[in-house]
Amino acid sequence: MNKLEIFPVKGFPEVTEGADIGSLLLAAARSSRLELRDGDAIVIKQKIVSKAEGRLVLLRRVKPSAKAKKLAGEQGKDPRLVELILREAVRVVRAGHGVIITETRHGLVCANSGVDRSNVSEGYAALLPVDPDASARRIRKGIEAVTGKKVAVIVSDTFGRPWRKGQTDVAIGCSGIDPLFSYRGKVDRYGYELRVTEPAVADELAGAAELATGKLSRIPAAVVRGATFTRREVAIRSIAIEKEKDLFR
Amino acid sequence: MNKLEIFPVKGFPEVTEGADIGSLLLAAARSSRLELRDGDAIVIKQKIVSKAEGRLVLLRRVKPSAKAKKLAGEQGKDPRLVELILREAVRVVRAGHGVIITETRHGLVCANSGVDRSNVSEGYAALLPVDPDASARRIRKGIEAVTGKKVAVIVSDTFGRPWRKGQTDVAIGCSGIDPLFSYRGKVDRYGYELRVTEPAVADELAGAAELATGKLSRIPAAVVRGATFTRREVAIRSIAIEKEKDLFR
Numbered sequence: 001m002n003k004l005e006i007f008p009v010k011g012f013p014e015v016t017e018g019a020d021i022g023s024l025l026l027a028a029a030r031s032s033r034l035e036l037r038d039g040d041a042i043v044i045k046q047k048i049v050s051k052a053e054g055r056l057v058l059l060r061r062v063k064p065s066a067k068a069k070k071l072a073g074e075q076g077k078d079p080r081l082v083e084l085i086l087r088e089a090v091r092v093v094r095a096g097h098g099v100i101i102t103e104t105r106h107g108l109v110c111a112n113s114g115v116d117r118s119n120v121s122e123g124y125a126a127l128l129p130v131d132p133d134a135s136a137r138r139i140r141k142g143i144e145a146v147t148g149k150k151v152a153v154i155v156s157d158t159f160g161r162p163w164r165k166g167q168t169d170v171a172i173g174c175s176g177i178d179p180l181f182s183y184r185g186k187v188d189r190y191g192y193e194l195r196v197t198e199p200a201v202a203d204e205l206a207g208a209a210e211l212a213t214g215k216l217s218r219i220p221a222a223v224v225r226g227a228t229f230t231r232r233e234v235a236i237r238s239i240a241i242e243k244e245k246d247l248f249r
Numbered sequence: 250m251n252k253l254e255i256f257p258v259k260g261f262p263e264v265t266e267g268a269d270i271g272s273l274l275l276a277a278a279r280s281s282r283l284e285l286r287d288g289d290a291i292v293i294k295q296k297i298v299s300k301a302e303g304r305l306v307l308l309r310r311v312k313p314s315a316k317a318k319k320l321a322g323e324q325g326k327d328p329r330l331v332e333l334i335l336r337e338a339v340r341v342v343r344a345g346h347g348v349i350i351t352e353t354r355h356g357l358v359c360a361n362s363g364v365d366r367s368n369v370s371e372g373y374a375a376l377l378p379v380d381p382d383a384s385a386r387r388i389r390k391g392i393e394a395v396t397g398k399k400v401a402v403i404v405s406d407t408f409g410r411p412w413r414k415g416q417t418d419v420a421i422g423c424s425g426i427d428p429l430f431s432y433r434g435k436v437d438r439y440g441y442e443l444r445v446t447e448p449a450v451a452d453e454l455a456g457a458a459e460l461a462t463g464k465l466s467r468i469p470a471a472v473v474r475g476a477t478f479t480r481r482e483v484a485i486r487s488i489a490i491e492k493e494k495d496l497f498r
Binding site: 002003004005006007008094096097099101103109117118119120121122158161162163164165166167168169179180183186188189190191192194196197198199200201203204205207208210211212214215216218224226227228239240241245246247248 | 251252253254255256257343345346348350358366367368369370371407410411412413414415416417418428429432435437438439440441443445446447448449450452453454456457459460461463464465467473475476477488489490494495496497
């Protein structure tokens with residue numbers, strides 16, 4: 001295993017609807033004298049992807065349903081926000097202590113269906129991209145067409161987790177990378193077979209990128225160089241644990 | 250935010266009971282010409298810490314209880330292993346599909362109480378350190394005494410997670426770092442107050458280190474340089490979500 005480097009991609013402009021994220025990223029990288037290489041993993045925060053895809057909603061235009069009003073009252077939240085959360089969800093997994101955990105249409109289990117008001121204009125909320133794997137694929141293809149380099153693209157978001165405070169950035173979409181790296185059938189140096197070891201490299205890359213971008217620095221992307229992963233199209237939605245095997249529904 | 254670098258620490262010998270992990274790490278770093286600096290975060294895999302602390306158990310000496318035998322039968326596991334899992338646990342959170350999720354004495358919720366047979370001699374199982382925060386503190390103090398550099402030490406292990414396949418490396422003990430970086434009360438550039446944003450930097454560092462070490466390369470540690478964190482003694486056990494606020498018990 002070799003040294004890894006993580007470069008924050010500075011110099012992004014404000015992203016608006018219709019923006020080509022791949023082009024903006026390449027321009028920002030150029031201005032920081034960062035040249036992409038084969039095998040680089042580019043981690044892009046969901047918020048700018050959502051902005052480029054027009055996934056901002058003006059809250060005062062949202063009419064909350066009776067169900068949203070009830071849940072909002074119980075959890076001390078804005079009913080319009082809860083309405084958006086419910087529209088983005090296929091089910092509410094848990095609600096309590098002011099937190100609403102849902103399963104989204106993409107099969108992601110997270111707080112508030114990923115709907116969030118940080119780093120968007122006042123009065124707006126941002127929804128997750130409709131298909132973050134497709135977003136990642138589009139961005140990857142654009143970058144590869146211009147640079148001729150084979151890269152991975154990960155769209156990341158900040159998720160809490162059960163049992164432990166704090167949040168980590170995880171992959172909500174990816175392209176050019178298998179989100180899991182399989183050691184199945186591999187044997188350790190004592191002869192023991194690793195039967196279940198599949199590091200979630202896309203999530204570890206997303207978390208590593210967060211260390212280089214932070215939350216307030218206007219750096220919506222980072223390039224991770226030197227990581228080992230398998231180049232393959234495997235959607236993040238495909239690594240959701242199947243309903244019948246899920247111990248925490 | 251600046252560039253991050255992650256250096257795998259190569260050249261560790263086999264770790265045995267009584268070994269001084271800090272000294273071994275410094276010797277290995279020297280042999281790779283890696284000189285520690287102020288602010289470095291050193292991530293060390295749990296397995297070598299457990300070995301140094303004598304936390305290996307010879308499975309044929311373990312007498313499974315009736316409870317362990319029953320659970321082992323239900324989940325298709327070795328009853329002696331299940332006996333160790335139960336001894337290390339304060340409760341079983343879920344069991345099903347061949348998986349036993351427990352809460353350990355440390356307040357960690359994970360598969361098999363962290364008891365595991367990979368990368369140990371045949372016939373043995375490794376238990377987690379008795380107090381991984383104390384292990385991290387001891388190692389940090391040893392390294393700081395020799396080098397005069399202020400570093401963070403994180404003891405990491407590989408945990409699965411609900412809802413999503415694969416595992417990520419997370420912090421099970423730390424010293425010289427607050428495992429959470431708080432943005433509470435900070436305001437984004439649109440004036441929106443971040444009320445709940447606390448990146449779990451210790452976990453993101455552990456996951457980032459995994460990208461540089463892998464599982465089979467005999468590299469049990471990595472040094473992460475350039476990350477922003479707060480130097481403060483905050484135990485990993487203190488970031489467990491309180492029982493009464495936990496939505497997934």
